[in-house]
Amino acid sequence: MNYTKFSKRNNFVRPSEIREILKVTERPEIISFAGGLPAPELFPVNELKNVCTEVLTKCGEASLQYSTTEGYIPLREAICKRMEKLSIKTSLDNIIVTTGSQQALDLSGKVFIDECDTIICESPTYLAAISAFKTYLPNFKEIPMDEEGMIMEDLEKALKDNPNAKFIYTIPDFQNPTGRTMSLERRKKLVEIANKFDIVIIEDNPYGAIRFAGEDLPPVKHFDTEGRVIYLSTFSKIFAPGLRLGWICADKSIIQKYIPFKQSADLHTDIFAQMITAKYMEMYDIEEHIQKIKEVYRHRRELMIQCIEKYFPKDIKHTLPDGGLFIWIQLPSNMDASDIFTKAIKNNVAFVAGESFFPNANFKNSFRLNYSNMPDDRIIEGIKRLGEVLKK
Amino acid sequence: MNYTKFSKRNNFVRPSEIREILKVTERPEIISFAGGLPAPELFPVNELKNVCTEVLTKCGEASLQYSTTEGYIPLREAICKRMEKLSIKTSLDNIIVTTGSQQALDLSGKVFIDECDTIICESPTYLAAISAFKTYLPNFKEIPMDEEGMIMEDLEKALKDNPNAKFIYTIPDFQNPTGRTMSLERRKKLVEIANKFDIVIIEDNPYGAIRFAGEDLPPVKHFDTEGRVIYLSTFSKIFAPGLRLGWICADKSIIQKYIPFKQSADLHTDIFAQMITAKYMEMYDIEEHIQKIKEVYRHRRELMIQCIEKYFPKDIKHTLPDGGLFIWIQLPSNMDASDIFTKAIKNNVAFVAGESFFPNANFKNSFRLNYSNMPDDRIIEGIKRLGEVLKK
Structure with missing residues (x-):
């Protein structure tokens, strides 16, 4: 069947670029700064075992x-x-x-x-x-x-x-x-x-x-x-x-x-x-839990910034976030982050090109890096690889 | 603030009548055939304790x-x-x-x-x-x-x-x-x-x-x-x-x-x-679980039909469902189910008037009864009360 009677909005809402990128970046050899995933090792898994039993015992129905x-x-x-x-x-x-x-x-x-x-x-x-x-x-x-x-x-x-x-x-x-x-x-x-x-x-x-x-x-x-x-x-x-x-x-x-x-x-x-x-x-004390998250993310953000300053060409600018999960990279105006992405993937490292974040899609020289989801060695290695791509 | 810049669709989508009815019917003295709730005593609460522990142990993150x-x-x-x-x-x-x-x-x-x-x-x-x-x-x-x-x-x-x-x-x-x-x-x-x-x-x-x-x-x-x-x-x-x-x-x-x-x-x-x-x-065997649900609902549906035939006036028609959760009551064309509802609530029994189920809202002489969510004594007493209202 080749059905055609879909709503107009199908022309505007398409599978997100990130979603497609995440599929590529699922390959284990790729160091991905593309997603926006929290650090899973911090999830309170053991606490939740007690919590689930308690909820089901006290108010199961x-x-x-x-x-x-x-x-x-x-x-x-x-x-x-x-x-x-x-x-x-x-x-x-x-x-x-x-x-x-x-x-x-x-x-x-x-x-x-x-x-x-x-x-x-x-x-x-x-x-x-x-x-x-x-x-x-x-x-x-x-x-x-x-x-x-x-x-x-x-x-x-x-x-x-x-x-x-x-x-x-x-x-x-x-x-x-x-x-x-x-x-x-x-x-x-x-x-x-x-x-x-x-x-x-x-x-x-x-x-x-x-x-x-x-x-x-x-x-x-x-x-x-x-x-x-x-x-x-x-x-x-x-x-x-x-x-x-x-x-x-x-x-x-x-x-x-x-x-x-x-x-x-x-x-x-x-x-x-x-x-x-x-x-x-x-x-449990969720504030204590949030404190742990902050410490880990602070460390990862500092490490990523250090690596960017060490490995990226000097004409590339970055933001300095005081929290959250992301750093934004501003390339010189003649560069296109989609081209960089294609080369980066060949070097087994990924990010999200900036264009998707502009609703009218008219800026190409930026990209987003996530630091929350990655251990130290992969942050260092990933940013190093990205630096090599950017220097070319 | 009296903001006015809402979308047009706010004029068409309103809090559902059922939702408002359910608030009334939360009063414990009311026997409510209004909702469409499964029988909660059949939920596999104890099994889920084991299941949650297993999921969190095996793939918690x-x-x-x-x-x-x-x-x-x-x-x-x-x-x-x-x-x-x-x-x-x-x-x-x-x-x-x-x-x-x-x-x-x-x-x-x-x-x-x-x-x-x-x-x-x-x-x-x-x-x-x-x-x-x-x-x-x-x-x-x-x-x-x-x-x-x-x-x-x-x-x-x-x-x-x-x-x-x-x-x-x-x-x-x-x-x-x-x-x-x-x-x-x-x-x-x-x-x-x-x-x-x-x-x-x-x-x-x-x-x-x-x-x-x-x-x-x-x-x-x-x-x-x-x-x-x-x-x-x-x-x-x-x-x-x-x-x-x-x-x-x-x-x-x-x-x-x-x-x-x-x-x-x-x-x-x-x-x-x-x-x-x-x-x-x-x-666990979900088919076995579904079998239990069927047995309970069959019984409740049979009991409700028996009560309807015993207590409702003879000119009121009902459907005979072979499954699911609902019976539909058809009133004589000069009756309005909303009026019946008002009287029924005074008699501490509730249902959903049929009008809400017609998108163009043009039929008033019907209502819906749910039988899945109620023990025997409340089915008998509720239908009896409703019969008294209908006979007036």
Whole structure:
């Protein structure tokens, strides 16, 4: 059968480049800095054995039955506590549990985007947010960044030019893909501008808890006085991505808009996963666990930066992330990262070329490196090999 | 903040009536036939303790890490075997794991529906499929049913009138809400008509494995010679709905269309849930478990029918399901099930009024009863109370 009656959005949402790359990089001889995977040796595997037994013993039937769309109350209570630590005052009505924060992106598309609407994002931005939003056929207006994040003058101009824009999407902490962090001043300014132009901000913050250098900054939502910041986060980077647990924290009036779409998307998120995550936080100290993650990632990031400075040509720039999982490499303007990728794969080392992170796909001279998922010897060897390719 | 820049689809997708009803029916004094919940006392809670320990011991890190969009290979292999038992020949490339079969409905909307497209469904049909599809703003063409399912003459006429219709959605086995089963002749005819009009069929089959009376019928997909039947099913009714595990079985060319949307929806389905489900089927006999479910549901369905025939007025008709979870009640045409509902709640008994199951919401004299989730004494007492309300 050669069926043709598919929806228009099939022309815009395609298998992601990363996914295709990851297939290549599964070959064991390849040192891959391509994915964005946490260090699996840090997962609390043994603790979870106790946790699963406890959940099944204490509330076995409920952990396997249909459950509520908003999420398991003890988990939402624990999320409220995490939000309070970030100086965001919140209650159960402000929280909905999602199937990973990826689902929160998809639901945001559903709640806000009509075909041909404009949405505003950083340039570059998270590749899987681009495909989640593209499903709903918007136009992307990219805002240039510098080391302090989105440039506010450009944002203000974009909003003047697009008064009906639906939302501003930002990843303020250790951004994927650049590793950059939005400065305190810009956070305040961002909320001020959003208030002025009456637009919501979607603050995607999966990495904020993994700060291993510099000083903590309050989330953009902390500065929100009008309930217009929608904060997304996840247990993927601080606990276990395999369980697919994320959350949305927003004004109650906004959460009410998400609920019917969450319900029609998957009824509710796996209640067993929600219960074991809540129980884990009750039985163990997740802050202690996060501390271990930070130490390992700090070390790996420092090692990778040292190697970059040692092995890469001097005209190649890199970011210096204070947390998160990624370093962004800026090549001279005449270089194309896709060409470098082809050569790198022949040298058994991989990364993600930068183009996929630009929704309008118009910058070719950059790429993203991940440092969280790799032991020391492979970081050293991989960056050395990449340096050889770049020097050619 | 009184934000107004939401998408159009917010006007069509609202919190489902069932969800609101379930809140009312959570009050312990109410006997609720409203939900569609499996019997929780049958969940294999103790077996799962062993299974979780085994998965965490043998592949702890992989069970908590990011995984592939298509799903865990051993689970997809087990699904292939289940499909083969249903006389559907299939391979790994034909299967994608979804976050409940609810997600398969949402993804089907993404793959096929553009705004104002026509889609074809039974009248009545599954309420959460209606809201999943409504997200993508189609028109619904409802096809009348009789005791043998969708009436084929009406379907053919609808396809003549709507040559660009995107798909035919059907629940052939023990349909939700009616409990009706499509006859063998109609299954063959349905595929023949779909071939003639070059349209895909979405066969939603969550209940097929729970047949407790009559003879097994092959799924619609069994008669598919051109790869145009997309078969959806789930572990929710045969194992544990809380884990949110469903699947799509379709032609490889169709599965390829679903993958990017699955990826942008939630990257992949909870891998821990996938692994424990696969491991459960390796360590225990799921067929034996399904047999237990069938016996309990057969008994409850027989008891409920007996009570209906004893306590309901004689001019009220009911279906006689050979499996699944639901009985459909047809009231005289001058009665409105919403009025009955209001009175029933005062008498501490609940159901779902039929109107929600008609996408164009134009039939008021029917309602749905669930029998799977209730012990004998509550079935007897609940139907007795309902009979009193109906007699008034």
